[in-house]
Amino acid sequence: MEPVANQKPRLIDMHVHMVGNGGGGSGGWLRLNGWHRWLAGFMLRQLGIPATALKENLEAIYSEHLAELVRDSSMDAIVLLAHERVHDPDGTPRDDLGSMFVPNDVVLDLAEKFPEFLAGVSIHPARRDALDELERCLERGAVLMKCLPNCQNIDPSDRRYRPFWERMAEARVPLLAHTGGEHTVPVVNAALADPKLLRFPLECGVTVIAAHCGTKSGAFDRDYFDDWVAMLREFPNLYGDISALVSLNRCTHLRDCLHEEIEPRILHGSDFPVPALGHRMWLQGWFDWKTFRRCQSLGNPLERDWQFKRALGFPEETATRAAKLLRL
Ligand SMILES: [Zn+2]
8 A cells, every 4th residue: 555645653843942032023032141141142053043143033043944954854843832921820920030931922923834833832820811822822723832830930730720721631732841950941939840740730631741851950950750750650641751851961861761661651852952962971871982973963953862862762753752642
C-alpha cells in the first residue's frame, strides 16, 4: 500500500519561546536588567541575530529567523509559547515584576502566518477574564496553555481555579507548567516550582506536561525529579518535557528519562532560545568525542538539541508523541 503523506508522524518541538519587545505594536514588553540583559544579548548573538534587534521590531526579526530554523531542522512544527505577566492571587497584574510579556495574540497571529508554528498561549488563572481569554484562545486555535508558576506567581493547587482547569480538561488542551528552578526569567515565589502542586489540575482531568521534569536549574535549587517520577505512577495524564536538559546546569537527569517506565511519558522540547550545550554530558562520558563534535557543531540550535537527544538514545516517538496530546 502506498504510504499516505499526511499519515506520517509529525515531529514536534513542543517548547519554544516567543521573544518580543512590543516593537511591532503587540503591547508586549521586554525589560532586562543586569544578568538578564547580558543573557538576552548572548542568546540572540548565538542565533545570529544582532543584539541591536532588542531595540527594533524584535517580534518580526525573531519569528522570521525561527521559521527558517524549523524548516532547516528535522522538526515539522514547533509550539511557540506566549508569556503571561505576573499577577497577584486576586488577579491584579503586577507589571512591576517580571521581565517579559508576550501577549497571546502574538503567537496566535504567528501560527496563522507560519505553518511551522503552533500557538501555546499563556493565561494566569487568577485573571478576572481568565475563562473568557481561554475561550477566545481556543477559538483561535491554541494547542496548549503554558505557565511558569514560580515566575508568574501561580499556585496551581488553588481551589478557586477549579472551573478554569475543568474547562481546559473538557477542551482537551494540555497544561505545560514549568517545574524546578529557573534562571532566565526572575523567580517571584520559589516554592511554586514544586510539581506536587500540579496534583489539583491533574485531578481535574487536565493533561499536564511538567516542563523540565522537575529538575533543578541552579546549584542551590531543590531537585523535584523523584517527586515527578512518583507522580507518573499515580497520574496517567502526567507527562514531562526534556526541554533545556541539553545544558551544563540541567542535564543531570536527562539519561534517567530513558528508563522504560519514564520514556513513554517524555516529550521533546528544546526551550529555544536557551542554548543547547553538550559539553558536560561529554565530560561525563555519555557519548564519545566524535559524537559530541558532530552534534555541538550543528549551527541550527533546534537540530543540535534534537541530535544530542537522539545520540543519547531517545527514540523518534519522543518528538511524535506531542501530536497525540496537543489540541491540533
Ligand atoms: Zn522554557
